[in-house]
Amino acid sequence: MIETSIKIKEALEHGRRTFAASDIEDPKLEAEVLLRHVLNIDRVRLYLDTGRELSAAEYATYRLVLKRRLNGEPSAYITGHREFFGLDFYVDYRVLIPRPETEIMVETALEFASARPVHLIADIGTGSGAVAVSLATRLTRATIYAVDISDEALTVAAENARKHGVSDRIRFLRGDLLAPIPEAVDMIIANLPYVKEAELREVNTWGYEPALALDGGKDGLDVIRRLIGQLKGKLKPGGALLMEIGAGQGSAVTEILADTFPRSELRLISDGAGFDRVVTLTIT
Ligand SMILES: C[S@@+](CC[C@H](N)C(=O)[O-])C[C@H]1O[C@@H](n2cnc3c(N)ncnc32)[C@H](O)[C@@H]1O
Incomplete structure (x- = not known):
């Protein structure tokens, strides 16, 4: 059964466990990056608000991006970002x-x-x-x-x-x-x-x-x-x-x-x- 409500803390743990089970490197970081992307918040906000509940739409989007990552799509293409030399670069499948x-x-x-x-x-x-x-x-x-x-x-x-x-x-x-x-x-x-x-x-x-x-x-x-x-x-x-x-x-x-x-x-x-x-x- 799919849970309909979930807190940030639980969503992070769910992502981490899912990735760890599929041998994805840095499972905690990957879950964090993707959840931040879905919620459009920075790292500090994520950890200040660990008790906040995801809306149904946010949770559905999070499950979708976890699935894309599990299928092998790199996080950088999902989020459209990669840091290089301290700068934020836009990236997609073209590069x-x-x-x-x-x-x-x-x-x-x-x-x-x-x-x-x-x-x-x-x-x-x-x-x-x-x-x-x-x-x-x-x-x-x-x-x-x-x-x-x-x-x-x-x-x-x-x-x-x-x-x-x-x-x-x-x-x-x-x-x-x-x-x-x-x-x-x-x-x-x-x-x-x-x-x-x-x-x-x-x-x-x-x-x-x-x-x-x-x-x-x-x-x-x-x-x-x-x-x-x-x-x-x-x-x-x-x-x-x-x-x-x-x-x-x-x-x-x-x-x-x-x-x-x-x-x-x-x-x-x-x-x-x-x-x-x-x-x-x-x-x-
Ligand atoms: C390994 S990627 C490097 C991208 C970027 N400089 C970086 O370091 O992240 C190599 C790049 O070389 C380009 N490339 C491949 N063959 C080329 C060619 N014959 N002339 C010019 N660019 C080429 C590819 O399109 C690709 O963007």
Whole structure:
């Protein structure tokens, strides 16, 4: 029998137990995020009002979103939000949900920009615009080309740029990797698809996120390899390329870069778990 009235505290516990039983990671957090979305309240209000009863309509909506989540739909698509680098981004099925590990690449970019002037940046495969918008809010004098092959992704990225008040410094370009960049830039930053074809189905958001954002071909490096092939003349002297890579792709990618640019400086950065995460190349 379905209960018709339920308090916030009970709804949270119901969500937590349902998710835990289905082996969903962070069941408590997931239940909390979804209930806050349904009730349109912040975390503080949720915990101040644990005794408040949900209306019948709120409870019905909550049950519906629990079901969507149980079917595999990511919470970020259900709520339309994902936080990245301390900013709230609008996301939906048109774009990859920004991942926390991508913040390492953004931090590396800010480090680079603190050591030398960076006026022009290109964010390749911008998706939701998470990287371009985060950089634009921090590097307030830089202009950023944000490129994606997907028109739909560019629409979402433009919306996020507006939301954070940086539209005037981001130029959105549709096209293949570096092809649409009209001039050499100080920094190219790219989180391209790098999942091996055979491992795509293991991605826990598979079937929801665009395959175009994940699929890196047979060895995961198809798109990265093509970008490196287009790189000549696209960086100013002293400029840098920063790319996110998959765990275990570090030596293959540094090898391709060293072969193509023997006089460059290469760096491999790991994440907190010790996996390869970002590769940087500086043109000397
Ligand atoms: C892994 S997602 C990264 C999205 C976003 N930058 C982030 O870090 O959250 C890769 C993005 O690259 C785009 N993409 C794939 N192939 C591309 C290509 N050949 N040229 C430009 N963009 C491409 C996809 O549409 C997708 O938005």
